[in-house]
Each structure stands twice: as structure tokens, then as C-alpha cells.
Amino acid sequence: MTGPRHDPDMIRPYVRTGGQNRPSRDVRLETVLIAASGPTERLGPDARRVMRLFAGGRGGLAVADIAAALELPPSTVRILVSSLMDSGHLTSPAPVQEGRPGLDLLEEVLRGLRELV
Amino acid sequence: MDSANWSDQPAVHYLAPAVTRSAKIVVAGAFGVGKTTFVGSVSEVTPLRMEEPITQASVGVDDLRGTPHKTTTTVAMDFGRIHLLDDRLVLYLFGTPGQTRFRPLWEGLTEGALGALVLADARDLEGSHEVLSLLEEQQTPYAVAINVFPDAPRYPLHEVRQALALDPDTPLAECDARDRRSCVYALITLIEHLTARHAPAPLVEPRP
Ligand SMILES: Nc1nc2c(ncn2[C@@H]2O[C@H](COP(=O)(O)OP(=O)(O)O)[C@@H](O)[C@H]2O)c(=O)[nH]1
Ligand SMILES: [Mg+2]
Numbered sequence: 475m476t477g478p479r480h481d482p483d484m485i486r487p488y489v490r491t492g493g494q495n496r497p498s499r500d501v502r503l504e505t506v507l508i509a510a511s512g513p514t515e516r517l518g519p520d521a522r523r524v525m526r527l528f529a530g531g532r533g534g535l536a537v538a539d540i541a542a543a544l545e546l547p548p549s550t551v552r553i554l555v556s557s558l559m560d561s562g563h564l565t566s567p568a569p570v571q572e573g574r575p576g577l578d579l580l581e582e583v584l585r586g587l588r589e590l591v
Numbered sequence: 592m593d594s595a596n597w598s599d600q601p602a603v604h605y606l607a608p609a610v611t612r613s614a615k616i617v618v619a620g621a622f623g624v625g626k627t628t629f630v631g632s633v634s635e636v637t638p639l640r641m642e643e644p645i646t647q648a649s650v651g652v653d654d655l656r657g658t659p660h661k662t663t664t665t666v667a668m669d670f671g672r673i674h675l676l677d678d679r680l681v682l683y684l685f686g687t688p689g690q691t692r693f694r695p696l697w698e699g700l701t702e703g704a705l706g707a708l709v710l711a712d713a714r715d716l717e718g719s720h721e722v723l724s725l726l727e728e729q730q731t732p733y734a735v736a737i738n739v740f741p742d743a744p745r746y747p748l749h750e751v752r753q754a755l756a757l758d759p760d761t762p763l764a765e766c767d768a769r770d771r772r773s774c775v776y777a778l779i780t781l782i783e784h785l786t787a788r789h790a791p792a793p794l795v796e797p798r799p
Contacts (some may be wrong), residue, residue: 494657502703503670504615504683506606533605537612538670538683542639543603549643549667568612575614575705577789583614583682583705584782586675591775 497556500570501537503548507555510536510565517563521554525563534567546560604636606734607678616778617701620691620710621718621725625738625768626686627669628736629710631685634671641668643696666693668700689722697725700787706785707733708777710768713743723743723755734762734781734789 517525523544527535537555539555558564562579571579595709631638646663669686685700701707707726711719719735726733737751746754752763764785766777 478757490646502615503685503700504613504681504703506610506613506681509761517658527603532603533608534610535603535605536672536681536683538641538685539606539639539672541641545642547643548641549696552699567610575703577786579612579614580705580782580786580789582612582676584779584786585680586680587775587779587782590673591676591772591779 493517497552498560499556500572501552501556501559502570503538503541503552504569505555505566505570506534506536507559507564509585510562517558520544520550521558521563524551524554524558527552528564598736604638606681607674609678610674610681612680614680615704616682616684616781617689617704617707618686618710619690619707619722621712621715621722622688624710624712624718625758626688626710628686629708629738629766629768629774629777630669630671630686631780632769632771633673635673636671638669638671638686640649640702641670642666645693645696666696668696689725690754691721691725694725698729701726701729701731704731706781707731708781709735710738710766711735711745711755712740713751714740716751719755732785734764734777734784736764736766736777736780738768738775739765 479541507528509525509531524540527540529544535543537551538548540546540555544551546554556563559566618629620626627638636691640664644663644665666688670683672680672681672683685704687697687700689697709719709722723733723735735749735755735757739745748763748765752761755763757763762780764777764780767773
């Protein structure tokens, strides 16, 4: 490997998110979303596609699930979802914790994994 | 784009209503080490795929619309998930090659991750250095699992540890990415390591 270790020309693609290029809040790939409320007629086409996934109360989905289902780049979905949380259309039952995961989450995951084997 | 799926309702697997927390682990490693296989072995849904187009500009432009001299590469990430603790917790596993040239994507992936499990192939330990240095640079804690292929040499683990230049406390295990139990044990090894890092440090007098 002789190439440059850092490529400053790497830039994110322009995305159809109403001009935003970063999420307005901390939304991660594993952030779980459920439908809240709110009229959807004024939303853009991609935001409406997101909301259609949540129609009928079939359950929650994480950002990654939405990206896979709609075949949208995860960076785009993070922005769409953060706007939909700002507008009250989506909410998360599992709010994002800042920074590195805490010991309590690690211990829960450990307990859960041990139950499998 | 032109899909035969006229119903506009893709087959989507929804999360259990009891889910109140989520967590993520990154499964990283060089091409062909068994990341997708590993994720598929643990996941309760067939691994899903996300694609992120990455545009590489030849000059320092900040507007991508219609500007020439650019190439777009698509980086694919597989992921899977598993409900734990009577469905209260969902764990996501993201498989990624973790190449330096996809650094912006990689940062979004490791942000908030519990840690990373690095899969390595004993036939190509050199191939793991790029992902290991990326994780170290980002201070993402990790454990290493050698995915054992039948025709691969079985070096003593202390030699592998040396070849990979691992810290003495970095866990190093072997696994079979096709076997669910083996994969879950590798994940347990990682989480035990992460938990131990949180253990209260011995009390010392603060330095003046
Ligand atoms: N024998 C053996 N083959 C494996 C194992 N894990 C993966 N493979 C095979 O190795 C190839 C690459 O695995 P894949 O999971 O696609 O690697 P990735 O590029 O890291 O996602 C596939 O053909 C797998 O079937 C393993 O533990 N043992
Ligand atoms: Mg793969």
C-alpha cells in the first residue's frame, strides 16, 4: 500500500433531501424509528416513501432497514429521518446516547448473546 | 429502477414491538475473509444490503452537480440483526471492508458502535493491517477472530498476534464464520473485552 492514507477529495454525494446535506440530529444506522403522527401530504417524495413503510403500524425499523428497503443510500436516509423526527412524523423508542456506548448497554448485549449459546 | 414489483410494498421485516434499545457491532476485514457469511450466520433475517455512492473528485470542488472529472464508486455494506433479551434489544451487525479510501463512510459506521470484530484469514494476515490501523486511528475498540478456512495454515495464536501487531490485551480467537455458535462466541469475546475496559480503574491520587 503506497497510496495516500487520506484522500481529501472524498465527498458525499449530493442527495435529494431538500438541500440538506447533514442530519439535523444524531441519527445512526441502528437508530430505531416508529411512526408518530402528522399529515404527510406536504412531504417530499422520498420522505413520503419513508412514511409509507410505517403506514399501518406494522412495527419499527432502523435507519439501515429503511435504506435497504427503499434502496436509498444510508447517508440520505439519516437526513430524511432526522427531518421526519423534527417534524414529529417519526419518533424513536430508543433515543441515541451520545458518545461511546455505556457499560449498561454492553452488559445487556452480553447477557443477550450468552442466552443464545 | 424498473421493478417488477408493482405493489410498491417491498418485503420488509419489522422489528418486534417490545424493542426499546438498539446497538451495533461492526464486522470488519479484508475482502473475502467471511464477513457476509458471519453476518448471515448470526442474523435472524437474510443479510440486507445498503449501497452508498461515493464520489471521488479529481479537483477540490464542493459541488457535485454536473461537474466533470469525477468517478462514482458504490460501497456496499451487508448487515443483519438479531433480537435479544425477549425482544427488548436489537443488535445490528454491519459487515464492511473498512478501506481507507472509504473513510467518510467508515466514520458513520463506527460512530456509536459497541466495537468492531475484525475477521482475518490466516492465508493473508497482511490484508488485515489496513482495517486495524483505521480502527486504531478512530479509537474504535476491537477484537480479532481468525476465520478458519480448511486449506489455511494453523499458526499458533501467539505468532498470529505478533504478525498482526496486536496489543497484549486485544482478544484473538478463532471462528468458523459458517457456524452460528462459533460466531456468537466470537461476539461474546469482543463484548467481554469491551466490558472489561469499563471496569473501574484502581484508585490513584490525582496528580497535582
Ligand atoms: N471453508 C470456509 N469457507 C468460508 C468461511 N467463511 C466464508 N467462506 C467462504 O469464503 C467466501 C467469502 O466469504 P464472504 O462471507 O463473502 O466474505 P466477505 O467478502 O468478507 O464478505 C465465500 O465463498 C464463503 O462461502 C469459512 O469459515 N470456512
Ligand atoms: Mg461480503
